[in-house]
Amino acid sequence: MQDAHAVTNAVVQHAGEAAVHMTESAGHSITHMMMLLIIQLAVIIIFAKIGGYLFQRFLKMPSVLGELASGMLIGPYALGGVINFPSIGILFSEHAGFAASTELYGIATLASIILLFLAGLETDLASFLRYSVVGSFVGLGGLFAAFILGDLCAVLWPGNGIDSFMDPAALFLGVISVATSVGITARILAEKRKMSSPEGVTILAGAVFDDVFGIISLAIVMGMAKVSMGSGVAWGPICLIALKAIGFFVIVTATGxxxxxxxxxxxxRFKSKEIIVAICFGLALLLAGLAEMAGLAMIIGAYIMGLALSRTDLSHEIEHHLEGIYNILVPIFFCVMGMMVDFAAMKPVLIFGSVYSVLAIVSKVVGCGLPAYMMRFNVRGSLRIGLGMLPRGEVALIVAGIGLASGIIDQGIFGVAIMMTVVTTMLAPPLLVKSFEGGSGLRKEMAGVDIDVEVIELEFPSLDIAEFLLSRFIRALQAEEFFVHRLHTDQPTYRVLKDDISFTLIVDDNKLQVSVPTAHHHVARMILLEELLSLTDLLESSRQMKAVDEMGTDLMNGLFA
Amino acid sequence: MNLKKVLSPDTVWVDLKADTKQGIIEEMIDRLLAAGKINDREAVLKAVLEREAKMSTGMQNGVAIPHGKSDAVTGLVAAIGLNKAGVNFDSMDGSPSTIFIMTISPTKRTGPHIQFLAEVSRLISQPAERDKLLAAKTHADIYETLTGK
Known part of the structure; x- marks a missing residue:
């Protein structure tokens, strides 16, 4: 009896083991897949963050480059494809010619949506409209030059199988070199205190145009690529697609x-900020999906949702709440993009990549510099603007990723795109710093850009009092239902927002500075006045307070008994 | 900001009679009481006078903005009155005040209270708007000028 039982047990156990073994060997156990994904994410996050830190700290380069480099290092074409872990196997292996598994690519896609949603949110539409003339010429000049040179480079290069301007791969190489990543430039402008110089203002305005038109041109190219994948160039459907893309962008943005x-x-009405932010993010995901359904890319929908919300007083709240998730997910995206770089596939296209990168530099310097020169800048100023628009970054990588995932560009061309991004991003900072040496960049000493912002300055006897009044002022603004948002700067700086009113508060030593557009200085002045006057109440009540030394005695009494 | 949300046709007056600062404040509060906008005359009067004691709300170019915070109201109460003859309101530029904007806001509730005062002030800081307001002949004229209806 006992023997029979033991035999049954052994059979059951054996069957169970066999079943587990089967699923493992097929690799379809969902638990195993998730375990692998989680370990991959762990490795990616840790390496990406450390790589980003090292690049930023020691090479003074944007962390995105470090994240990319980490990806290249741990990807399937380098260490990740060699090291075999016990009971996991190869950590990062190719999946049907693609460096990331479906699950991992899904997370990277989510990250790219967050990135573009936040980029849309941060778009300063007011300055987009305000500097529309100069910004549009500089932005459009760079856009056309970069697109045409990028596309032509692919067409004219012998032996790459691309022979038509309308070839999807050529179109993609064109559009990849369009999008400027102005973050690096902005950091340098801020460091050199050139943010509000005519060049700085022009670069930032141009970059906004570049962003918006870059996204539109991506939308068009996505559509074109789908049409011209099959047969030759069919202008009818292409125009239709272009119209559809522009229509989608304009109508959805305007409606938004x-x-x-x-x-x-x-x-x-939900009152809770967490719920509000989550719903807005949900809407961004929804519009991203709808954009893809309409034949455009998901990031376009996410960007439009961000753009639509950028004018509301919620924009800073959303940015603030998504910051944590951004900091964790976005490096995963760049790291995954780095992982996709196949060094073997890049070897044959290395020279092509170098030429493409050089053209990417020339196109922006000339394309943005020329319109600037024709308007009011001299050669020096135009060069500064061209160099400021040089770095490509996030959007170029996302577009390249989309091209690779949809099979429009191959691993080699993808590598070329990464190479161009890295080259332009690394070259821009030193060149820009160098170009800002020397005198004015304006053709004649023309008047700087007039900004009708009024600076209200109040000086107090000490920093303590200035900070105290600042906190009272912030509380009063919140009571008036303004959104007050602290910026990540060393000096305490706050953005105050409500509907179309926005102004800045800064505490500078013992001074409180309020920079407010002239149109809205009444409200800032009146709220400030009421808070100043309320200080008299405070002084009055402090006089009625028990003598301070008496309170001190009460506090200390018995401590040393 | 939509001024119509706060102002109503029965809280704009073209014919304030009083000829002293205290008189104007009391007259406006009395009219608010009569219009059913406030219930506790003394509490509101105390709040406005306390604010005046800290610094006169007589501004420039004939504009005065007497206001106060009191728990006697549950929402923003606002009124605008004219006394074309002008009243000495201890104004900043010494000129007699002709346009009076009064607001009473609750102490504990948040809302665009000062913002309302600022919006009206911004509007009448433009000479053309101020002249239009002073040319008002009826209560309704004031309401139309300020709300654009």
Whole structure:
């Protein structure tokens, strides 16, 4: 009996082991897949963050380059494809010619949506409209030059199988070299205190145009690529696609801008900021999906949602709340992009990549510099603007990733795109710093850009009092239902927002500075005045306070008994 | 900001009679009481006078903005009155005040209270708007000038 039982047990156990073994060997156990994904994510996050830190700290380069480099190092074409872990196997292996598994690519896609949603949110539409003339010429000049040179480079290069301007791969190489990543430039402008110089203002305005038109051109190219994949160039459908892309962008953005306040007013009924932010993010995901359904890319939808919400007073709240998830997910995206670089596939296209990178530099310097020169800048100023628009970054990588995932570009061309991004991003900072040596960049000493912002300055006897009044002022603004948002700067700086009113508060030593557009200085002045006057109440009540030494005695009494 | 949300046709007056600062404040509060906008005259008066004691709300170019915070109201109460003859309101530029904007806001509730005062002030800081307001003949004229209806 006992023997029979033991035999049954052994059979059951054996069957169980066999079943587990089967699923493992097939590699389809969902638990195993998730375990692998989680370990991959762990490795990616840790390496990406450390790589980003090292690049930033020691090479003074943007952390995105470090994240890319980490990806190249741990990817399937380098260490990740060699090291065999016990009971896991190869950590990063190719999946049907693609460096990332579906699950991992899904997370990277989510990250790219967050990235573009936040990019849209941060877009300063007010300056987009304000500096529209100079910004549009500089932005469009760079856009056309970069697109045409990028595309032509692919067409004219012998032996790469691309022989038509309308070839999807050529179109992609064109559009990849369009999007400027102005973050690096902005950091340098801030460090050199050139942010509000005519060149700085022009670069930032141009970059906004570049962003918006870059996204539109991506939308068009995505559509074109789908049409011209099959047969030759069919202009009818291409024009239709272009119209559809522009139409989608313009109509959805306009609708978003018109209704964003109503929508946010509705969402605000939830009162909880967490819920409000989550719903807005949900809407971004929804529009991303809809954009893909409409034949465009998901990032376009996410960007439009960000753009629509950028004019609402919620924009800073959303940015603030998504910051944590951004800091963790976005490096995963760049690291995954780095992992996709196949060094073997890049070897044959190395020279092509170098030429493409050089053209990417020339196109922006000439394309942005020339319109600047024709407007009011001299050669020096135009060069500064061209160099400021030089670095490509996030969007170029996302577009290249989309091209690779959809099979429009191959591993070699993808590598070329990464190479161009890295080269332009690394070259821009030193060149830009160098170019800002010397005198004015304006053709004649023309008047700087007039900004009708009024600076209200109040000086107090000490920093303590200035900070105290600042905290009272912030509280009063919040009581008036303004959103007050602290910026990540060493000097305490706050952005104050409500509907179309926005102003800045800075505590500088014992001075409180309020920079407010002239149109809205009444409200800032009146709230400040009421808070100043309320200090008299405070002084009055402090006189009625028990003598301080008496309170001190009470506090210390018995401590040393 | 939509001024119509706060102002109503029965809280704009073209014919304030009082000829002293205290008189104007009391007259406006009395009219608010009569219009059913406030219930506790003394509490509101105390709040406005306390604010005046800290610094006169007589501004420039004939504009005065007497206001106060009191728990006697549950939401923003606002009124605008004219006394074309002008009243000495201890104004900053010494000129007699002709346009009076009064607001009473609750102490504990948040809302665009000062912002309302600022919006009206911004509007009448433009000479053309101020002249239009002073040319008002009826209560309704004031309401139309300020709300654009």
């Amino acid at each position: 801008l018109i209704f964003s306040r109503k929508i946010t007013a509705m969402i605000k």
